[in-house]
Amino acid sequence: MKSSTHAAISVTVALIFALTVAIALIKLGFAGPWVTQNINLANMFLTGVPVPHSCCFSASPEVVTSVIWDERGIDTFYETSVLFLAIIGTLYVLAGTFKARPTPEGMTLIVRVISKLVAPIIIVVSLSVALHGHLTPGGGFQGGAIFAVAPVLLLAGWGSSKLLSLGFERDTLLSLRVTGVLLIALTGIGTLIIGLLKGVNAYVFLNQPKPQAPIGYLGWISTPWGNIVLGGTLILLNIFEFLAVAAGFTLAILAVDSSGGGKE
Amino acid sequence: MIHIPLLIGSIGSTAALIAAILAMFEKDLLKAIVLSGIESIFTAFLLVVLLAPDLLIAYVAVGLGINSVILIYALLRGERYEE
Amino acid sequence: MVSLAELNYVLPAAISIFTLAMVIYTYRVMKGPTVPDMVLALDALTVDLIVLFMLITLYYGTPYLAIGAIPLSAWVFILDIFVAKYLLEAKKK
Amino acid sequence: MIDQILFWFGVALLFMGGVLDVIASVGMNRFRNFYLRLHAATIGSIGGGVYPLVGVAILVLGLDVPSTFKYYITGSALISALIVVLTSPAGSHILAKAAHKSREVLPKPAIVDRLKEKEVNEE
Incomplete structure (x- = not known):
């Protein structure tokens, strides 16, 4: 790198730093008066989601999850399909079947034991993130992304033979992935089919009954101790997305490991 | 009154910018x-x-996570130092 | 019960201490002459940032930011292991 | 009363961790060698990470906020502290081993290097 480019980059970085500090100091960002001026669409969702009988009620206190899986359900479904096709392409290019590599020599006993200890904790955390996706931030994709830590840890510490012996086979993972995507589509179409049979209005990815379309999934279960919030389709979609994403990340890492790394 | 998290966020985002520029000019790919x-x-x-x-x-x-892991697997196949 | 007003005295001081540590770590992370230096400093930096996450959670008063600390700490361990794996396996070739 | 004790105990843990973290970050810059910086990294991750996380977990219990919020933050902080206390020493260990074995970092001012002698003898 020449010294002139060095100086130019330094000046640019310093300018951007000064600009960001200035923005932080004079509170021009979201902390200023702009915070109350959301766009109309955002206002509609933010005020409408927790209110029953409104245009976009979804029986869930979490606005983000209800927006991405209820009002923007088709978008999210196509994003899941894009990831699905990417994994299929990776498998097609890289690996026919997964090779069972022996335990890598360099890894010591300490790393192996720690990876074995941490993996169950990570799996429990990922399950909680995915199953509470309609109550707290998180959801299917986030839970699946946290779940992927456990196979990668076991892969690094113990080699792919351990993972294959634990049941992370290629066909099992692929069928889990296909099942996840298929069940998401079926859950989305479910209301449409019921609406066609009953002869009333219905939409794809319809979660709760709307004024125009009186069909919906179970929002909560009433028990003597209080309501258990299910969020209609949200909990189902989160579970299926969790299956699909967790299996997909594991498949990608296993395919890259069995074809790429290591000595030939 | 100063908005403290936004101030720290400006420091962090500048550090991210510097790291990205350094990664762009780095010859050692593992370091990148x-x-x-x-x-x-x-x-x-x-x-x-x-x-x-x-x-x-x-x-x-x-x-x-996934980015670094896959790039390290790719680097195991190839050369570590760029020309 | 301790009222939230007590937190206003504690949090700015704690956040500034950890930010100072973050800046000093960042210098070593960028400079680090060798790769193990950088990854080691990255480890310590990440733990520092996790504490900052928790403090910012308390500052904003919304608990939901706290969950982000767990995947961060787990993925950084994986970066450690894979850099070590690269160093160990690339030597043999 | 118990809330006051919990809150100020948590604050004490938090500030102790902060001081240890600054010490570790200065040490990370002052030490000359990778193998010396391992000491600073240990202080930075255990002293500067686990203590403040446990401190935050205890501090929140005494605060005047709804109990679901409290337990959410406490659980997240304790689990991340558990993961850090398990993984950080293992990461430093495998990194040091890889750096020594691959000759990436040489222990420069070393009088005697038994590990290298052992490796040479085995080969």
């Missing part, structure tokens, strides 16, 4: 992978400051 990981961590910090925990979890998994 680690530098891109640093960039991901500071961007994740910026996401916390901007109150987006959903994006944070997905971004950390993809930008810091």
Whole structure:
């Protein structure tokens, strides 16, 4: 790198730093008066989601999850399909079947034991993130992304033979992935089919009954101790997305490991 | 009154910018992978400051985890030092 | 019960201490002459940032930011292991 | 009363961790060698990470906020502290081993290097 480019980059970085500090100091960002001026669409969702009988009620206190899986359900479904096709392409290019590599020599006993200890904790955390996706931030994709830590840890510490012996086979993972995507589509179409049979209005990815379309999934279960919030389709979609994403990340890492790394 | 998280966020985002520029000019590719990981961590910090925990979890998994792991596997096949 | 007003005295001081540590770590992370130096400093930096996450959670008063700390700490361990794996396996070729 | 004790105990842990973290970050810059910086990294991750996380977990329990919020933050902080206390020493260990074995970092001012002698003898 020449010294002139060095100086130019330094000046640019310093300018951007000064600009960001200035923005932080004079509170021009979201902390200023702009915070109350959301766009109309955002206002509609933010005020409408927790209110029953409104245009976009979804029986869930979490606005983000209800927006991405209820009002923007088709978008999210196509994003899941894009990831699905990417994994299929990776498998097609890289690996026919997964090779069972022996335990890598360099890894010591300490790393192996720690990876074995941490993996169950990570799996429990990922399950909680995915199953509470309609109550707290998180959801299917986030839970699946946290779940992927456990196979990668076991892969690094113990080699792919351990993972294959634990049941992370290629066909099992692929069928889990296909099942996840298929069940998401079926859950989305479910209301449409019921609406066609009953002869009333219905939409794809319809979660709760709307004024125009009186069909919906179970929002909560009433028990003597209080309501258990299910969020209609949200909990189902989160579970299926969790299956699909967790299996997909594991498949990608296993395919890259069995074809790429290591000595030939 | 100073908005403290936004101020720290400006420091973190500048560090992310510096890490990205250094990764661009780095000849040692393993170092470049680690530098891109640093960039991901500071961007994740910026996401916390901007109150987006959903994006944070997905971004950390993809930008810091899967990206680095797959690039290191790719680097095991190839040459470590660029011309 | 301790009221939230007590937190206003504690949090700015704690946040500034950890930010100072973050800046000093960042210098070593960028400079680090070798790769293990950088990854080691990255480890410590990440732990520092996790504490900052928790403090910012308390500052904003919304608990939901706290969950982001767990995947961050787990994925950084994986970066450690894979850099070590690269160093160990690339030597043999 | 118990809330006051919990809150100020948590604050004490938090500030102790902060001081240890600054010490570790200065040490990370002052030490000359990778193998010396391992000491600073240990202080930075255990002293500067686990103590403040446990401190935050305890501090929140005494605060005047709804109990679901409290337990959410406490659980997240304790689990991340558990993961850090398990993984950080293992990461430093495998990194040091890889750096020594691959000759990436040489222990420069070393009088005697038994590990290298052992490796040479085995080969």
